[in-house]
Amino acid sequence: MSVPVAEGDASVTLVHPLLAERWSPRSFDPEHVLSEAELASLVEAARWAPSARNRQPWRFLAGQRGSEAFRKIFASLMDANQLWAGRSSLLVVAVAAERDAEGQSLTGSGYDTGLAVAQLSVQAHALGLHAHQMGGFHADRIREAFAIPEGHIPVSVTAVGQVAPAELLPQPLRDRELASRERRPREETFFSTTWGQPLLLPVQT
């Protein structure tokens, strides 16, 4: 699958293919089914993520397409995501503990949960699949549908599946699918001695 990186930006070629070829498709193959081994590897990739003091402040709700869990997660998505996410093979809600056992706030729990979902996403790519994380869902609907206890916050929904040709998508999703990936320049992202002073790096090749 080609990666729609912004033309002329070769920087992404500096990183490992599992990261360089990572993007967030909407065009999933609605016939694709995860094997049990694939599902297990996605679960384990998230589970073995690092976290502050190994407190693992994450829980996940997951369902394969056709399952009750999948239907409940799908029903909680915002309209724009319902246009495409039903074609994915797996939907996963990431839930962060609002406070840890010592009463520390969600800042760190949300961060740690991001680490775990990133590992799940890398594993998806290692399996030849893609993952698309969404912030566009109704957290209250998920909370109610799954009886999530107080003190736990759904922070993302991730769709995992096999990419299908973008041409199968209706407009305007198709144009969006083929758009270039873009990021803020690294000089505005990595600083060194003081805030705003770019970290010196070799010239991009």
Next chain:
Amino acid sequence: MSVPVAEGDASVTLVHPLLAERWSPRSFDPEHVLSEAELASLVEAARWAPSARNRQPWRFLAGQRGSEAFRKIFASLMDANQLWAGRSSLLVVAVAAERDAEGQSLTGSGYDTGLAVAQLSVQAHALGLHAHQMGGFHADRIREAFAIPEGHIPVSVTAVGQVAPAELLPQPLRDRELASRERRPREETFFSTTWGQPLLLPVQT
């Protein structure tokens, strides 16, 4: 480098080696120096992470050992981390925007920043290096030392370097370095139709 996974827990073998072999060492080689290309690839791995609406709510402060930035970051670490982190080749502070342009809170920014640091960590392993994230630092010292503007919160410090034999570490760090990695069972981490009901997965091999 062997991975000290809990004995009898083969689950980690289900995931890609870049994740399975990821752990957080304290025993870094104090002679190791990152090449410019390695540094660039770590930066790009973080920069190309996904984020909600591609808002990239992260900034990083980074310095190689011997630089002023490294000294300032090191000076902000809590004592327990100063025992070992000075031997790493690179220290990176991850900073999350407190609110995005639309006034949304840090929950999502912290999560997204975790995604970016996870990608940096995976890239470190792809380079034959290791990354160790820390929550134990004095955020106010970093804020002052780097003149971080209001509305931005340092959320982690990551040490990157080459692993050296644990035997070089003083006690009790040495025993800790050799301890098994452990995680909460997956049945208590991944749920399906409702909270607390384990996601069904094949038996571990």
